[in-house]
Amino acid sequence: MTSTLRPGPTNTLTDVAGLKVGHYHRVGAGWLTGTTVVLTPPEGAVGGVDVRGGGPGTRETDVLDPRNLVERVHAVVLGGGSAYGLAAATGVMERLADAKIGFPVGTVEGQVVPIVPAAVLFDLGRGGEFRATPGVEFGAAAYDAASVGPVELGAVGAGAGALAGDVKGGVGSASVVLDTGVTVAALAVVNAVGSTIDPATGELYGARFGLAGEFDGLRAPDESERAAAAEATTAVTGAGLGEPFHTTIGVVATDATLTKAQCQKLAGIAHDGMARAIRPVHSMFDGDTVFALATGAGPGLDPVAFNDVLAAAADAFSRAVVHGMLAATSAGAFRSYADIYPSAVKEWKRA
Amino acid sequence: MTSTLRPGPTNTLTDVAGLKVGHYHRVGAGWLTGTTVVLTPPEGAVGGVDVRGGGPGTRETDVLDPRNLVERVHAVVLGGGSAYGLAAATGVMERLADAKIGFPVGTVEGQVVPIVPAAVLFDLGRGGEFRATPGVEFGAAAYDAASVGPVELGAVGAGAGALAGDVKGGVGSASVVLDTGVTVAALAVVNAVGSTIDPATGELYGARFGLAGEFDGLRAPDESERAAAAEATTAVTGAGLGEPFHTTIGVVATDATLTKAQCQKLAGIAHDGMARAIRPVHSMFDGDTVFALATGAGPGLDPVAFNDVLAAAADAFSRAVVHGMLAATSAGAFRSYADIYPSAVKEWKRA
Numbered sequence: 001m002t003s004t005l006r007p008g009p010t011n012t013l014t015d016v017a018g019l020k021v022g023h024y025h026r027v028g029a030g031w032l033t034g035t036t037v038v039l040t041p042p043e044g045a046v047g048g049v050d051v052r053g054g055g056p057g058t059r060e061t062d063v064l065d066p067r068n069l070v071e072r073v074h075a076v077v078l079g080g081g082s083a084y085g086l087a088a089a090t091g092v093m094e095r096l097a098d099a100k101i102g103f104p105v106g107t108v109e110g111q112v113v114p115i116v117p118a119a120v121l122f123d124l125g126r127g128g129e130f131r132a133t134p135g136v137e138f139g140a141a142a143y144d145a146a147s148v149g150p151v152e153l154g155a156v157g158a159g160a161g162a163l164a165g166d167v168k169g170g171v172g173s174a175s176v177v178l179d180t181g182v183t184v185a186a187l188a189v190v191n192a193v194g195s196t197i198d199p200a201t202g203e204l205y206g207a208r209f210g211l212a213g214e215f216d217g218l219r220a221p222d223e224s225e226r227a228a229a230a231e232a233t234t235a236v237t238g239a240g241l242g243e244p245f246h247t248t249i250g251v252v253a254t255d256a257t258l259t260k261a262q263c264q265k266l267a268g269i270a271h272d273g274m275a276r277a278i279r280p281v282h283s284m285f286d287g288d289t290v291f292a293l294a295t296g297a298g299p300g301l302d303p304v305a306f307n308d309v310l311a312a313a314a315d316a317f318s319r320a321v322v323h324g325m326l327a328a329t330s331a332g333a334f335r336s337y338a339d340i341y342p343s344a345v346k347e348w349k350r351a
Numbered sequence: 352m353t354s355t356l357r358p359g360p361t362n363t364l365t366d367v368a369g370l371k372v373g374h375y376h377r378v379g380a381g382w383l384t385g386t387t388v389v390l391t392p393p394e395g396a397v398g399g400v401d402v403r404g405g406g407p408g409t410r411e412t413d414v415l416d417p418r419n420l421v422e423r424v425h426a427v428v429l430g431g432g433s434a435y436g437l438a439a440a441t442g443v444m445e446r447l448a449d450a451k452i453g454f455p456v457g458t459v460e461g462q463v464v465p466i467v468p469a470a471v472l473f474d475l476g477r478g479g480e481f482r483a484t485p486g487v488e489f490g491a492a493a494y495d496a497a498s499v500g501p502v503e504l505g506a507v508g509a510g511a512g513a514l515a516g517d518v519k520g521g522v523g524s525a526s527v528v529l530d531t532g533v534t535v536a537a538l539a540v541v542n543a544v545g546s547t548i549d550p551a552t553g554e555l556y557g558a559r560f561g562l563a564g565e566f567d568g569l570r571a572p573d574e575s576e577r578a579a580a581a582e583a584t585t586a587v588t589g590a591g592l593g594e595p596f597h598t599t600i601g602v603v604a605t606d607a608t609l610t611k612a613q614c615q616k617l618a619g620i621a622h623d624g625m626a627r628a629i630r631p632v633h634s635m636f637d638g639d640t641v642f643a644l645a646t647g648a649g650p651g652l653d654p655v656a657f658n659d660v661l662a663a664a665a666d667a668f669s670r671a672v673v674h675g676m677l678a679a680t681s682a683g684a685f686r687s688y689a690d691i692y693p694s695a696v697k698e699w700k701r702a
Contacts, residue, residue, distance in 0.1 A: 054420045056413040057464075059437060062402045062640075069405045069635045082456070082464045083444065086410060087487070090438040097435070097482065105433070105473070105596055111481045113408075113433045122456070130462045131448065136438070136487070245456055284420045289413070 005176050005211055005312070010150035011323075011351065012173035013038065013187040016253040018295050019045075021187065022146030023157025023171070024138050025080075032127025032331060033080035035088040035138040036157030036171060036189065038251050038293070039146050042101045044072025045253070045293040048263025049117060052271050053247055053288030057083040057120040064291075066261040070115055074101050075143075076291045077118035078158040078189050078249045081133030089118040091139025119289035121191040122245035123161030126334070151187060154327035158189045163246065164278065164325065165195035166232075168336040172324025174316045176211060182298050184309055186270060186316035188250035190324040192288075194280040197325075202226045202341055204325055206277030206318035215322065217348030221341035229340045247287040248274060250320065252313045256301050258294035267292035269310040273317030290317070326350070356527050356562055356663070361501035362674075362702065363524035364389065364538040367604040369646050370396075372538065373497030374508025374522070375489050376431075383478025383682060384431035386439040386489040387508030387522060387540065389602050389644070390497045393452045395423025396604070396644040399614025400468060403622050404598055404639030408434040408471040412640075417612040421466055425452050426494070427642045428469035429509040429540050429600045432484030440469040442490025470640035472542040473596035474512030477685070502538060505678035509540045514597065515629065515676065516546035517583075519685040523675020525667045527562060533649050535660055537621065537667035539601040541675040543639075545631040548676075553577045553692055555676055557628030557669035566673065568699030572692035580691045598638040599625060601671065603664045607652050609645035618643035620661040624668030641668070677701070 008015025018041035025034025049064045059077075063070050075092050079085035093114045096102055102112025124130055142157065154170040155162070162169035169192070175185035190196065196204050202221040210216075252270040270290040275281050282288050292313075301309060326345065328336045338345045359366025369392035376385025400415045410428075414421050426443050430436035444465045447453055453463025475481055493508065505521040506513070513520035520543070526536035541547065547555050553572040561567075603621040621641040626632050633639050643664075652660065677696060679687045689696045 051413045051416070054418065056416075056419065057411065058413045059410040060408065060434060062407040062409045062412055062638075063434075065402070065407075067405065068407065083411060083414075083466070084441075084448070084464065087438070087441040090435075090441070090487075093435060106476055106481055108481070111476065113435070113475070115434070124464070125457055125462065130457055130459070136441075287413075 007211055008175035008177050008183050011175050012151035013185045013253060014148050014151055015175035016183050016185050016255050016295060017297055019253055020146040020148050021151045022142040023152060024141035024145055025157055025160035027160055030127050030129030031132045032161040033123050033134055034157045034160035035079040035134045035142045037092055037142040037146055038076045040074055040293060041295060044074045045295045046071050046258055046260055046263050047073035048260060048267045048292040050267035050271055051289045052282045053286035054284035056287035056289055057086060058289060059086045059089050059118040061117055063115060064117060066264055070103050071260050073115040073117055075116045076251050077116055077139060079120045079134050080123040080158055080161050082120055082122045082124050084133035085120040086118055087136050088134045088139035089116045091136040092116050092143050095140055095143040117291055119249045121189060121247035121249055126161040153323055155329050155331055162189055162191035163334055164190045164192045168328040168330055168334040170324045170328035172320040174319035174323055176312050176316055178308055178312060180305055182254060182256045182309060184254045184312040184316055186250060186252045186320040188248060188317055188320040188324055190248055190321050191246045192248050192278045193246045193283045193285050194278045196278050196321055202344060204322050205279060206322040209315045209318040219344055221344035225341050225343055244285040248278060249289050251291045251293060252317060253293040254309055255295050255298040256309060257296040257299060262306060263292040263294055266310060266313055269314050270317040273314035277318040277321035358562055359526035359528050359534050362526050363502035364536045364604060365499050365502055366526035367534050367536050367606050367646060368648055370604055371497040371499050372502045373493040374503060375492035375496055376508055376511035378511055381478050381480030382483045383512040384474050384485055385508045385511035386430040386485045386493045388443050388493040388497055389427045391425055391644060392646060395425045396646045397422050397609055397611055397614050398424035399611060399618045399643040401618035401622055402640045403633045404637035405635035407638035407640055408437060409640060410437045410440050410469040412468055414466060415468060417615055421454050422611050424466040424468055426467045427602050428467055428490060430471045430485050431474040431509055431512050433471055433473045433475050435484035436471040437469055438487050439485045439490035440467045442487040443467050443494050446491055446494040468642055470600045472540060472598035472600055477512040504674055506680050506682055513540055513542035514685055515541045515543045519679040519681055519687040521675045521679035523671040525670035525674055527663050527667055529659055529663060531656055533605060533607045533660060535605045535663040535667055537601060537603045537671040539599060539668055539671040539675055541599055541672050542597045543599050543629045544597045544634045544636050545629045547629055547672055555673050556630060557673040560666045560669040570695055572695035576692050576694055595636040599629060600640050602642045602644060603668060604644040605660055606646050606649040607660060608647040608650060613657060614643040614645055617661060617664055620665050621668040624665035628669040628672035
């Protein structure tokens with residue numbers, strides 16, 4: 001069955017009204033890493049998280065437990081640099097505090113604590129310098145770059161150093177507008193021990209979950225390209241670049257009104273979309289983590305309508321992974337899907 | 352039944368061989384906050400965590416899930432500054448990375464990611480300046496100050512701005528050597544919405560769990576001091592200092608060999624000791640969090656021996672809370688237990 005649903009205007013996360021996305025990265029001179037921030041409207045968005053990978057690097061995830069007090073988060077930080085990169089969240093907190101955006105805690109207006117959950121992926125050493133990791137300033141710069149415009153995809157922000165299997169990964173995003181008018185969107189930073197590519201055909205696993213027309217131009221790559229890719233993979237691994245650590249991180253968002261517990265469920269279901277697009281996934285050497293955000297501009301949902309949001313979120317995450325792989329560009333020894341399999345993508349253009 | 356067990360040589364956390372504790376704080380000119388770091392031996396200690404409060408601020412707690420890959424942590428950071436204070440963990444990570452201490456991830460020796468879980472407490476504005484919070488440099492300074500000597504107690508490090516109810520809180524610590532030779536110890540930073548003091552008698556709840564002689568000199572304060580305290584409490588709350596947010600954080604540690612799952616259990620049981628010493632506790636406005644560390648220098652434990660460690664850890668945490676309250680010194684409007692109830696403590700001296 002082909003879906004009759006359509007993406008939002010940009011087919012990215014910012015189709016959820018009020019969300020902004022900003023990237024900052026450094027590439028070259030030993031660097032190949034970055035930070036991506038998702039900013040909510042000033043009043044925050046109800047948040048959830050699900051950590052499924054065996055090697056997570058996180059910050060401010062306990063606050064998102066549905067049993068706990070604070071319901072709204074003001075930004076989510078996704079970053080490279082493994083646990084070192086958690087520093088970037090401090091830069092975002094500082095910017096938000098300067099703007100007096102956060103959870104009010106003081107006796108004076110504007111005395112706030114910004115709630116900024118974060119998760120990081122492993123890209124250490126991929127640019128050459130092991131300790132070239134995002135610091136506080138990366139978070140501030142990503143914050144300054146944030147906009148409501150279409151999310152820039154590929155080897156940008158947290159995706160600068162991303163690698164899925166032996167293929168260059170990056171930032172992907174997708175959105176869908178449900179029949180109820182509710183928008184659901186995902187942003188994925190694809191950096192996985194596993195692969196996004198079916199070894200039997202060279203196709204991207206997630207492409208089968210596209211909306212009508214979304215991936216129509218894609219086709220299975222030529223046999224000659226697949227043979228060359230298999231050879232190149234062996235060479236790359238042999239060069240010692242096959243370090244075991246990765247991690248895919250992301251955000252799913254909706255403009256519906258959800259409870260904190262519903263956001264936790266939403267984050268969990270997004271991992272199903274990750275599982276359909278990456279195989280193996282959630283390994284002991286991935287720290288796969290997804291955050292959920294509900295801005296609440298739209299209606300609350302009955303169980304059936306909420307269930308539709310869950311299914312759409314899983315598919316949006318799969319689609320975001322595909323867009324990340326298609327938008328990624330080669331970086332040094334790390335070659336992109338489009339460069340490895342030009343025959344697969346030559347008739348496809350992102351709408 | 353009076354316990355026949357004895358404390359370790361210093362009756363503090365560093366009685367667990369190999370652990371170091373360091374404090375750094377700033378007091379005055381708007382500041383009243385700080386950071387405390389617990390450093391493990393270079394090879395790390397098996398870690399666990401239990402987050403029980405309704406308003407936690409944490410970093411790197413997901414890595415401690417017993418299902419996940421990394422077993423050993425290299426430091427635990429406890430700090431003031433609410434979520435802003437999580438920045439201090441970055442300073443500790445940098446120092447550890449410079450020393451090549453961490454989880455090995457690279458292709459070259461010394462390429463490590465230090466595992467540094469952190470939790471923070473709320474002390475914002477208590478020194479006068481709302482944004483005067485621990486930054487990266489606080490973590491580095493606490494690291495530089497760390498030693499294997501007796502832990503300094505009271506209004507130091509993360510306890511600089513701590514407040515338990517309306518009474519000055521601080522850093523407390525205690526240890527015990529079990530009949531098996533296993534050492535169990537706790538460090539608590541007492542900063543609670545609730546009180547450590549029984550309103551019926553003015554006594555510290557946790558004092559009844561002391562080892563033989565540990566709190567023998569303490570007695571119920573004079574009626575006149577209790578009446579004055581009740582009056583002063585009203586005045587302080589009336590002055591607008593009764594902001595609702597607090598959080599007690601701490602570490603329990605042992606030299607026994609424990610699994611990661613046992614460490615999670617140990618951290619959870621320590622909260623029972625917190626509950627016996629602070630009432631109410633684990634509120635929606637506390638982010639109460641306890642980490643567990645097992646250095647593994649000693650033996651693995653059968654279920655009965657492990658159960659003895661659990662009971663000892665709960666009591667050690669209660670005792671640590673008492674020592675924190677007794678060691679705390681008044682800071683401005685925040686008066687210490689010893690200053691409020693001089694008759695209670697005049698015959699008590701820490702051994």
